Amino acid sequence: MRNYILKRLLLIPVTLLGILLINFAIIQMAPGGPVEHILAQYSGMNTDAKSQLTSSVNLNTQNSRYQGSQGVPEELIAELEKQFGFDKPAHQRFWKMIKDYACFDFGRSYYQDKTVWELIVERMPVSISLGLWSTLIIYLIAIPLGIRKAVRDGTKFDVWTSFVVVIGSAIPVFLFAVFLIVFLAGGTYWHIFPLRGLTSDNWQSLSWYNKILDYFWHIALPTLSMVIGGFASLTMLTKNSFLDELNKPYVLTARAKGLSENRILYGHVFRNAMLIVIAGFPSLLIKMLFTGSLLIEVIFSLNGLGLLGYEAITTRDYPVIFGTLYIFALLGLILKLISDITYSLVDPRINFSKL
Secondary structure, X not given: OHHHHHHHHHHHHHHHHHHHHHHHHHHHHOOOOHHHHXXXXXXXXXXXXXXXXXXXXXXXXXXXXXXXXXXXXXXXXXXXXXXXXXXXXHHHHHHHHHHHXXXXXXXXXXXXXXXXXXXXXXXXXXXXXXXXXXXXXXXXXXXXXXXXXXXXXXXXXXXXXXXXXXXXXXXXXXXXXXXXXXXXXXXXXXXXXXXXXXXXXXXXXOOHHHHHHHHHHHHHHHHHHHHHHXXXXXXXXXXXXXXXXXXXXXXXXXXHOOOOHHHHHHHHHHHHHHHHHHHOHHHHHHHHXXXXXXXXXXXXXXXXXXXXXXXXXXXXXXXXXXXXXXXXXXXXXXXXXXXXXXXXXXXXXXXXXXX
């Protein structure tokens, strides 16, 4: 197992390099960019503002390769290219990015007066709060419910809980979030929970006990919205995994020997059936941390990493795009390694050392 962990750790830099290279190549081919974004803003300025920007440059505007550059001085375009680093060849820019990222230096945002690392650290608590609490609650609900449904397969309990699970999986996360806002956050009916933010404005002045209560008060609705969208698939996965194990010959043999149902279920079936559930943990956590929280962050006005990445893509803020991509990929690779280690802890028969 030690050799396998070492191999996986050595593969992480190689995998990150491949991910960054592919995305860097796609970005180079994609239309638009920070220069064109600035040119679009420039084109929308009034005449006086344009004259202030162009007073010190020659108004030669021919042969520009950027869309929306008509009427824009070539010297201004060249200055923008130098500012964003596009005056250098692509391979030099990529090599510089790799060397900087090896030291966790992600540069500065094009449009915000902060480094990418400062933006990530600033937004990380929101995404971690949503992701961890949602994942924890999903597992606490889905695993016991899935096991219960497998044990009582075909009963009334299984039928009506399946109906609830299907309804939960059919409701879009954003629609359920809007429903909660309308009914519980002052939209039309009750104003029980706050609508925006992770804490109240007077959070610093509260006692430690009230700070905890205030935090959970704010995060209750966003977390509930994400749980509804995630527990259904894990519940059915758990049920089907346990059903598959319960129908295997070793379970019949254990029953024939007189072992109790609890001993069979938790002493033999559990560790085998839980393997597939454990395997899905990294992908679920990554989904909850980053992709799944995007709409929730927008609806509840929470400044998390999902919203940061979305804003960076729409404005072509390349340092933020690649910085968040690097962090997302690194966390995903580490979580996958943790998942494999957990595999071997749950079932010692699994040996990764031969891989």
